[in-house]
Amino acid sequence: xxxxxxxxxxxxxxxxxxxxxxxxxxxxxxxxxxxxxxxxxxxxxxxxxxxxxxxxxxxxxxxxxxxxxxxxxxxxxxxxxxxxxxxxxxxxxxxxxxxxxxxxxxxxxxxxxxxxxxxxxxxxxxxxxxxxxxxxxxxxxxxxxxxxxxxxxxxxxxxxxxxxxxxxxxxxxxxxxxxxxxxxxxxxxxxxxxxxxxxxxxxxxxxxxxxxxxxxxxxxxxxxxxxxxxxxxxxxxxxxxxxxxxxxxxxxxxxxxxxxxxxxxxxxxxxxxxxxxxxxxxxxxxxxx
Numbered sequence: 004x005x006x007x008x009x010x011x012x013x014x015x016x017x018x019x020x021x022x023x024x025x026x027x028x029x030x031x032x033x034x035x036x037x038x039x040x041x042x043x044x045x046x047x048x049x050x051x052x053x054x055x056x057x058x059x060x061x062x063x064x065x066x067x068x069x070x071x072x073x074x075x076x077x078x079x080x081x082x083x084x085x086x087x088x089x090x091x092x093x094x095x096x097x098x099x100x101x102x103x104x105x106x107x108x109x110x111x112x113x114x115x116x117x118x119x120x121x122x123x124x125x126x127x128x129x130x131x132x133x134x135x136x137x138x139x140x141x142x143x144x145x146x147x148x149x150x151x152x153x154x155x156x157x158x159x160x161x162x163x164x165x166x167x168x169x170x171x172x173x174x175x176x177x178x179x180x181x182x183x184x185x186x187x188x189x190x191x192x193x194x195x196x197x198x199x200x201x202x203x204x205x206x207x208x209x210x211x212x213x214x215x216x217x218x219x220x221x222x223x224x225x226x227x228x229x230x231x232x233x234x235x236x237x238x239x240x241x242x243x244x245x246x247x248x249x250x251x252x253x254x255x256x257x258x259x260x261x262x263x264x265x266x267x268x269x270x271x272x273x274x275x276x277x278x279x280x281x282x283x284x285x286x287x288x289x290x291x292x
Contacts, residue, residue: 004235007219007222012240013241014211021205024195027076027077031073031075035179036179038209039179051170061173064158064177064178068158068162069178069182069183071094072151078090083246089148089243090152092235096121098155101157106160117270117275119268128257131258158178
């Protein structure tokens with residue numbers, strides 16, 4: 004899980020490098036297209052991807068996951084990589100609610116304590132980077148970053164439900180396949196032929212995404228929600244550090260305090276929701292293929 008979170012942070016940084024000239028939607032589509040290569044080229048993985056029980060859940064996971072990445076990469080293109088990643092990683096604020104509504108997980112009223120902390124942190128972070136025309140610090144790209152978190156919350160909920168009866172390759176392939184469908188209209192409309200250096204960034208983004216996504220999909224079967232939610236926030240720290248170190252992205256005091264409040268609030272929400280999370284029975288989990 005530590006490796007997955009670190010790879011996701013590195014992926015965001017590479018996506019920012021690639022989107023200096025290319026559109027975020029083009030970077031996202033190439034990321035998904037390269038991600039499809041393992042199940043397309045390797046027979047064992049392809050057979051596993053074609054073995055599934057709940058195709059409807061795989062559709063939900065793929066579609067909303069694709070939308071989440073599209074919005075996320077557009078936010079990366081137009082805002083700092085640290086802010087975009089922070090907004091995207093508020094997804095547990097939404098996935099907890101969706102898990103309660105759609106897959107029967109109970110949420111404790113205590114969640115009302117850390118959630119306002121996270122929301123306050125979000126406000127401070129976006130306000131620290133606000134432009135004069137923004138409303139309460141939120142421009143359209145920051146709002147897209149929040150939309151990526153909302154869509155990610157739906158996708159993660161579907162993925163958790165799907166992992167009760169699906170192998171990791173079926174879940175992963177649906178994510179990449181529907182991701183290509185979702186991003187391709189926007190990518191084609193803004194397409195620019197990548198230069199050599201941009202191909203390096205695109206390939207790095209894609210390979211890091213493959214490794215991170217497969218590790219995440221696998222660990223969701225074995226690791227509890229609390230552990231996943233806490234460790235995944237490492238991606239925010241990694242992306243913020245790389246953005247500040249190599250891209251001269253500013254992290255002032257307000258942004259730093261806001262980031263700490265947001266991460267702490269998200270971790271608190273994950274902790275409270277994990278207290279009432281039901282234990283998944285062994286027979287609900289399919290063997291790995």
